[in-house]
Amino acid sequence: MGEKDNDVLGLSLSLGCAPPQPPNEKFNLMPLPSSHFMQQNHHHVLHKTPWNDHFQSSDRNSETRSFIRGIDVNRAPSSVDCDEENGVSSPNSTISSISGKRSEREPEPEPEPIGDDTEAERTSCSRGSDDEDGGAGGDASRKKLRLSKEQSMLLEETFKEHSTLNPKQKLALAKQLNLRPRQVEVWFQNRRARTKLKQTEVDCEYLKRCCENLTDENRRLQKEVQELRALKLSPQLYMHMNPPTTLTMCPSCERVSSSTAAATAAGSNGGLSRHPVGPNHQRPIPISPWASLPIHNRPFDVPTSR
């Protein structure tokens, strides 16, 4: 289907690779960091979306802006508005419990296969106004009806603006599309699920690439270590080397300074004097180029006195 899922939310992973796509907060579907890493708490975060929060105010524009721009798909927003007007649809409250599974429901007369032009009509009416959200009616067969292009388009447009609907908007949209509010609700649910799935795939892809990059980097570093070790094993070459530079980094300001090992050993506070030593300043951390090597491999490993 014409999914435009690439404009889903952005990644917030920072593993050193550039995210595959720029973040788009429009959907605000998932908290950041993204999706599958935060699933545990999705309820906390998602339940009240910002959009929902400012719904009362969003009434002002969204109702008019997106809904009105509407294509009058079915030209006859007839019986749809009937129900739900008072009782907001609740997926589980009535309909779910009553409608139940297909097998448990009464059969519904098969809708005539009609042309495209009447598709919308089919969609909205085949379920009949009677069964409505509450499914109250008897005709509860789980008849799957495809939405018309126009319906899908408008739903998509609306979804782009906000991935969740408040009751009023749901009703308005349902009315406009000549669908039952429950159908709109389900569509949004499924759409969110699809978006999330897509995002998960993107995340996976991104992580995979990061992993590959890290593997490469690791390989490179290992090679470097090997080379350094080989260097160490050739003494004549080794003797001509300058003494390794001791790098020190101030953890607070993260500045790196260098000094020779000799100077450092002499206790001249080499390189460190420029850094203030206060309550907020931590001791600089020496970064020795040999630090990562095993002790016995360090070239200038002088036996410490005592």
Place this chain on the structure above:
DNA sequence: TGGGGCTTTTCAGTTACGTCA
């Protein structure tokens, strides 16, 4: 103020239908 019951909303997972190759 804290707790229990109820309602509402969302989600993950599943089922089943429609379409297409």
Place this chain on the structure above:
DNA sequence: CCTGACGTAACTGAAAAGCCC
């Protein structure tokens, strides 16, 4: 015509939050 794969509408049950008493 049959069939399997696929997309997706519809359903289920659980969790969480809000409200009321």
